[in-house]
Amino acid sequence: MSSYVDTTLVSPYADIMTGQSITLARSLPKLGAAVRRLRSDRGMTQAQLAEAAGVSRQWVVAVESGSKHGLEVGLVMHLLDTLDASLMVRDDRPDDAS
Numbered sequence: 001m002s003s004y005v006d007t008t009l010v011s012p013y014a015d016i017m018t019g020q021s022i023t024l025a026r027s028l029p030k031l032g033a034a035v036r037r038l039r040s041d042r043g044m045t046q047a048q049l050a051e052a053a054g055v056s057r058q059w060v061v062a063v064e065s066g067s068k069h070g071l072e073v074g075l076v077m078h079l080l081d082t083l084d085a086s087l088m089v090r091d092d093r094p095d096d097a098s
Contacts, residue, residue: 022088029066031076036064038083053082 025031039049039060046064050057055075062068063079080087 027066028068028071032064032066032068035060035079035083038080038085039064042083044083049079049082053079055079 023030023034023037025034039046044052046060047057050060053060053075055078059068059075060079063071063076077087
């Protein structure tokens with residue numbers, strides 16, 4: 001495979017990734033901790049975040065505690081968008097795995 005990269009095909013999002021804080025959230029408790037940290041960093045209360053995201057405060061509490069099983073991905077994405085954050089999916093397989 002060529003090491004040449006067609007820069008017209010590279011997302012402009014890659015340009016803003018440098019220096020960004022990335023939190024690995026491989027479990028619901030880690031996702032909840034990341035949401036709690038982001039909310040706190042933005043100076044928001046759970047009630048303020050819930051209102052801005054259009055969800056209940058109880059839902060935010062459950063997400064932050066890591067106890068909300070069966071999360072609707074669309075709601076999580078909307079919550080993260082409200083916090084000016086995003087979700088990244090990374091392939092954790094070793095390079096030599098088939």
